[in-house]
Amino acid sequence: MNLDHTLELLRQGKHIPEETVYSLCLELQELLINEANVSYVDTPVTICGDIHGQLHDLLTLFEKSGGVEKTRYIFLGDFVDRGFYSLESFLLLLCYKLRYPDRITLIRGNHETRQITKVYGFYDEVLRKYGNCNVWRYCCEVFDYLSLGAIINNKIFCVHGGLSPDVDTLDAIRGIDRKQEVPHEGPMCDLLWSDPDDVETWSLSPRGAGFLFGKNEVDKFLHGNDIELIARAHQLVMEGYKEMFDGGLVTVWSAPNYCYRCGNIAAVLEIDDQLQRNYTIFEAVQPQDGVGNAIIPTKKPQMDYFL
Amino acid sequence: MDQVPPVTRGRQVRSLPLPHRCNNPRNPACAHCGTVIIPSPAAIMPLEDTPSISVGSWTIESRKRPILDTPALSQWESEHLPGLGALPEMIFGGNYVRIRCDLDESKHWDIEFNALDALREVPTEDSGVRVSCASDWLRSKHRRCDGAPPQIAKQYDWTYTTRYRGTVTGCPLVADTTAELPLAMLAKPDPILFFDDMVLYEDELGDNGASMYSCKVRVMPERLLLLARFFLRVDDVLLRVQDTRLYVEFAQNRVVREWKRYEADYNEVFKRHRGGVPPHRDLRALLRDSNWVVDHLPIVERTCETIQL
Numbered sequence: 001m002n003l004d005h006t007l008e009l010l011r012q013g014k015h016i017p018e019e020t021v022y023s024l025c026l027e028l029q030e031l032l033i034n035e036a037n038v039s040y041v042d043t044p045v046t047i048c049g050d051i052h053g054q055l056h057d058l059l060t061l062f063e064k065s066g067g068v069e070k071t072r073y074i075f076l077g078d079f080v081d082r083g084f085y086s087l088e089s090f091l092l093l094l095c096y097k098l099r100y101p102d103r104i105t106l107i108r109g110n111h112e113t114r115q116i117t118k119v120y121g122f123y124d125e126v127l128r129k130y131g132n133c134n135v136w137r138y139c140c141e142v143f144d145y146l147s148l149g150a151i152i153n154n155k156i157f158c159v160h161g162g163l164s165p166d167v168d169t170l171d172a173i174r175g176i177d178r179k180q181e182v183p184h185e186g187p188m189c190d191l192l193w194s195d196p197d198d199v200e201t202w203s204l205s206p207r208g209a210g211f212l213f214g215k216n217e218v219d220k221f222l223h224g225n226d227i228e229l230i231a232r233a234h235q236l237v238m239e240g241y242k243e244m245f246d247g248g249l250v251t252v253w254s255a256p257n258y259c260y261r262c263g264n265i266a267a268v269l270e271i272d273d274q275l276q277r278n279y280t281i282f283e284a285v286q287p288q289d290g291v292g293n294a295i296i297p298t299k300k301p302q303m304d305y306f307l
Numbered sequence: 308m309d310q311v312p313p314v315t316r317g318r319q320v321r322s323l324p325l326p327h328r329c330n331n332p333r334n335p336a337c338a339h340c341g342t343v344i345i346p347s348p349a350a351i352m353p354l355e356d357t358p359s360i361s362v363g364s365w366t367i368e369s370r371k372r373p374i375l376d377t378p379a380l381s382q383w384e385s386e387h388l389p390g391l392g393a394l395p396e397m398i399f400g401g402n403y404v405r406i407r408c409d410l411d412e413s414k415h416w417d418i419e420f421n422a423l424d425a426l427r428e429v430p431t432e433d434s435g436v437r438v439s440c441a442s443d444w445l446r447s448k449h450r451r452c453d454g455a456p457p458q459i460a461k462q463y464d465w466t467y468t469t470r471y472r473g474t475v476t477g478c479p480l481v482a483d484t485t486a487e488l489p490l491a492m493l494a495k496p497d498p499i500l501f502f503d504d505m506v507l508y509e510d511e512l513g514d515n516g517a518s519m520y521s522c523k524v525r526v527m528p529e530r531l532l533l534l535a536r537f538f539l540r541v542d543d544v545l546l547r548v549q550d551t552r553l554y555v556e557f558a559q560n561r562v563v564r565e566w567k568r569y570e571a572d573y574n575e576v577f578k579r580h581r582g583g584v585p586p587h588r589d590l591r592a593l594l595r596d597s598n599w600v601v602d603h604l605p606i607v608e609r610t611c612e613t614i615q616l
Contacts, residue, residue: 116514119542124592165457184440185447193513197393203460206392206433207513208441212460236396238376261506262397263373303502306523306534307493 003099010092013055013085018135021091025138028094031101032145037174038157039105039150045072046280047158047269049233049241049252050109051093053083053121056285057256057266058092064282065268068096068103074150076233076252077109077160077192080139081120082259087129090139108146109160110192110234113182144179148191152271156229162249163213163221163230164190165202170225185209195235196249215245222248229277231269240267240281250277257284360501360526363557364409367526369503372401387423390431392461395510395518398422402505404522404533406553408560408616416477416616418553418562420522420535422507425471434464438515439543466539467510467518472551472566473535480564480612487611488532488554488565497527516540517595531555538597544573546594548601560616569604576603 006020046065051058065071079093080086097104110116117123117136126136150158151170166187167173176188183189190211197203197212205212218230230249237253244251256266270278359368375383375398384394400422407417448456504523512518517540524533532554539547547570554563577590580603584590593599 110514119591119595120514124589185444195513197460199460202457204445204457205513206459206461206463206465207515208437209444209515210513211457236374238374238380242377258397302504303499303525305494305496305499306525306532307490 003095007092007095007099010055010088010095011059013088015129016088016091018130021087021135022138024091024094024098025142027098028142029145031098032106032142032147033179035145035147037148037176037178038170039147040154041072041074041105041150041152041158043153043271043273043275045074045152045271047231047252047271048073048075049254049267050078050236051075051083051089052078052111052255052258053080053086053089053125054255054258054284055083055085055088055092057254057282058089060256060282060285061254061266061268065270065280068100072103072105074105074152074158075107076158076231077107077146078111078233079106079109080117080122081111083121083255084125086117086122086125087135087139094142105150105158106146107149107158107160108143108178108182108192110182112143112146114140114143115181144181146178148176148178148188149173151227153275155227155275156231156271157221157225157227158231159191160232161190161192161234162194162196162211162232163217164194165211165213165217166190168221168224193234196232196244196251215248218245218248228275236262236264237267238262238264240265241269241279256282260284260287358501358503362500362526362528362531364560365531365555365557366407366409367405367501367524367531368407369404369505369524370402371503371505372399374398375400383423383426388426388429390463391426391429392463392465394426395467395508397506397509398426399506399508402507402522404503404505404524406524406531406533406555408555410560410616414477416475416614418473418475420471420473420507420533422520424474425469425507425520425537426467428469428471429467430464431462432464433459433462434466434468436464436466436541436545438512438541466512466541466545466547467508467520468539468547468549469520469537470549470566471520471535471537472564473553478614478616480562480614482610483613484609484611486563486565486613488552488563489556492530493532493554497529499525499527501526512541516542516544519597529557531557536597536601538600540573540595540600542573546571546573546576546600546604548597548604550601562614562616564612566608566610567606568608569601570607571604576600579603 009016079090093106123136126133164187182192194211194213199212199214203212233252235251236258237251240253242251252267252269254266254268258264265281265283267279267281357370403419403421405417405419407415409415502525507520507522509519520537522535535551537549549568552565580590
């Protein structure tokens with residue numbers, strides 16, 4: 001397999017043969033199996049939020065933030081589902097990870113599971129593109145090996161969703177057996193699913209499953225682990241990022257014009273050697289190029305005789 | 308400005324019984340006066356599109372904007388909707404469809420569909436609906452926690468179910484259960500002078516399904532139909548559709564508003580149709596399509612109102 005050739009095809013959104021995906025996924029598993037649940041990452045580094053299959057916007061992200069040749073990246077998960085190019089987006093990140101293993105850290109999001117991808121688009125996309133779901137299976141095998149978090153200079157904790165009442169320390173997260181489908185409850189589930197909110201203490205989501213945590217829980221976690229910031233993704237923010245709890249937590253969102261219709265902007269967060277935070281914002285790729293050719297399919301209002 | 312696409316021109320077939328005016332030069336051409344009105348769909352920043360059309364004494368206008376930003380969200384949260392524990396993730400708070408009738412110079416009647424008024428009718432108490440894994444989840448917490456299990460901090464209807472049927476200014480419509488929508492008139496292939504389709508709010512329910520309030524409208528030379536649909540899918544738990552149909556007969560100044568609620572247990576619908584789906588179709592995918600769902604759910608409630616202006 002020629003990695004450069006595959007990368008070029010991916011950048012153009014072109015078809016990748018099933019065997020190529022298979023060997024890519026296999027290589028990735030071998031690489032990821034040796035990574036810790038919480039990877040150590042040095043500054044400077046750029047933290048990226050949800051991508052959701054928006055390949056062209058992912059390419060913009062790299063372009064606006066220095067590119068993988070010069071910059072270290074942490075991706076906070078949710079590479080797939082919703083957008084039209086889940087597979088290409090995920091494979092692009094896999095290829096970069098293989099090419100520059102020390103420059104890309106991939107954290108698992110709540111969409112990197114078999115169950116969720118069957119409902120929210122990735123599975124259907126693979127079926128459409130290959131006529132069978134083998135490629136989806138290979139990717140799901142990789143999902144099981146993704147990290148649960150990262151720690152930057154021992155001061156900034158990165159995770160997809162948020163905190164869990166079952167893990168007070170980073171060591172407790174390191175002790176989780178992560179190589180499995182995301183369970184319906186427990187610390188691994190919470191890290192990928194929980195949300196910050198204006199609550200006094202650990203609260204149950206009104207939906208009946210999932211935790212909400214507030215400033216008290218964040219302060220306790222920061223203090224207990226001697227860290228400054230929790231960087232997470234998981235929730236859409238119109239401005240691309242949102243700091244909460246006196247700057248103790250930030251939500252980073254990197255899918256501009258989410259689902260091709262929200263009109264939001266996207267951001268990445270660069271952490272420099274002094275742990276200063278610099279946000280780079282970017283907008284969605286235009287759906288058509290200069291001469292009117294569609295770059296990404298648009299969901300036009302279809303005029304119909306509805307009743 | 309944009310060229311008039313020849314394709315649209317080629318569809319010029321019928322003459323108009325009533326005078327009308329099209330007024331947005333950014334949109335593709337109207338088959339009749341050359342300047343319609345299929346709003347541009349691109350949701351890129353900055354996005355704003357406000358097409359409108361007038362037919363006789365009626366004016367139909369719509370607007371599309373991006374989702375609310377954080378300052379607007381906080382304002383809605385604290386001032387407009389204090390009872391909702393959390394707002395839907397995507398609120399197209401600047402979107403609306405407005406249908407207005409100018410009766411004379413000083414008197415008019417209108418109905419508008421917008422997200423804020425729709426969300427005002429979301430109950431601020433517990434709906435009782437829980438996601439499919441809720442009981443397992445809570446049981447495991449009981450096992451694990453020595454103390455009390457975690458509590459729900461804010462009670463509200465997290466499914467964002469609303470009985471909203473539009474915001475009326477002027478005389479209210481009057482209940483008339485015998486009234487029907489004139490389906491035969493609506494089935495005629497009259498030219499569509501104005502069409503728009505928009506979402507007012509949407510939430511992914513923490514990836515446990517979807518809740519969406521959307522609105523579409525088509526204006527023909529003699530009448531219009533608007534469909535405002537609330538669609539709820541809680542995976543493995545519940546399917547619900549609440550449709551508001553608004554029909555206007557322009558020449559008679561007559562308005563009919565019908566509201567229907569459809570609902571069923573998700574798994575029952577799944578079981579009932581598991582065998583009947585063609586092999587190339589995925590039933591779970593069909594259950595994500597409100598048009599398929601509404602045809603396979605029982606009606607549990609219907610109201611109808613009319614007004615003669």
